[in-house]
Amino acid sequence: MEWLLDTINLAAIEKGVRDLPLAGVTSNPTIVRREGKVDDFFEHLRQIRRLIGDERTLHVQAVGQTTAGILADAHRIMTEVDSATYIKIPTNAAGLAAMKQLKAEGGHVTATAIYSEFQGRLAIAAGADYLAPYVNRMVNMNIDANQVIAHLAAQIERDHAATKILAASFHTVQQVNDAFTAGAQAVTMGPELIDQALGTPAINDAVAQFTTDWESLYGEGSTINQLPE
Numbered sequence: 001m002e003w004l005l006d007t008i009n010l011a012a013i014e015k016g017v018r019d020l021p022l023a024g025v026t027s028n029p030t031i032v033r034r035e036g037k038v039d040d041f042f043e044h045l046r047q048i049r050r051l052i053g054d055e056r057t058l059h060v061q062a063v064g065q066t067t068a069g070i071l072a073d074a075h076r077i078m079t080e081v082d083s084a085t086y087i088k089i090p091t092n093a094a095g096l097a098a099m100k101q102l103k104a105e106g107g108h109v110t111a112t113a114i115y116s117e118f119q120g121r122l123a124i125a126a127g128a129d130y131l132a133p134y135v136n137r138m139v140n141m142n143i144d145a146n147q148v149i150a151h152l153a154a155q156i157e158r159d160h161a162a163t164k165i166l167a168a169s170f171h172t173v174q175q176v177n178d179a180f181t182a183g184a185q186a187v188t189m190g191p192e193l194i195d196q197a198l199g200t201p202a203i204n205d206a207v208a209q210f211t212t213d214w215e216s217l218y219g220e221g222s223t224i225n226q227l228p229e
């Protein structure tokens with residue numbers, strides 16, 4: 001099970017590395033735009049790599065429209081950041097051709113913009129390392145995202161493929177849970193979704209009650225560690 005953050009915000013990534021069992025960081029041009037134009041895009045990516053280390057995965061999207069353009073973006077990202085970076089490539093005809101080529105060169109591929117089993121199966125066959133189905137966007141299109149994930153997971157198993165499903169586009173924690181249950185190995189989400197889920201009043205109320213009960217016995221501000229030996 002892998003948990004990734006869908007952001008290029010350095011403070012959020014630093015917090016994620018510190019607090020979470022974080023497996024990596026993903027982004028796309030819309031997420032980059034949300035952050036505002038960063039002066040040196042590659043230096044920003046290198047900063048993310050320094051924060052997450054080599055043990056976590058970094059997924060950066062190519063923006064070229066043609067196969068040649070996608071491959072040129074991929075090579076530039078791999079030169080400027082490192083060759084371990086997963087290149088996110090949209091799963092259309094130009095993208096599938098780029099995936100095949102990049103995999104033949106030994107690169108890492110995350111097939112993105114997946115809305116259908118059909119796209120997912122093609123990306124598995126093209127050798128993609130990760131598939132990124134867009135869960136919330138599928139839900140809004142009345143597509144059964146969990147069935148798509150389950151069918152793709154079954155296909156991966158049948159083929160003994162090394163591809164993993166990195167489900168993306170989440171707006172609720174229920175969608176995240178359901179994606180894992182359906183067979184996704186990894187999920188990526190905005191930091192605000194995790195903050196919201198962990199900051200729920202019920203958790204805070206429970207912790208406050210435990211503190212009150214403990215302090216009523218052993219004094220205000222006391223902890224277990226402060227008990228006499």
Ligand SMILES: O=C[C@H](O)COP(=O)(O)O
Pocket residue numbers: 006027028030112134136137168169170188
């Ligand atoms: O890279 C894909 C994003 O996770 C899509 O998320 P979104 O549907 O919230 O824009």
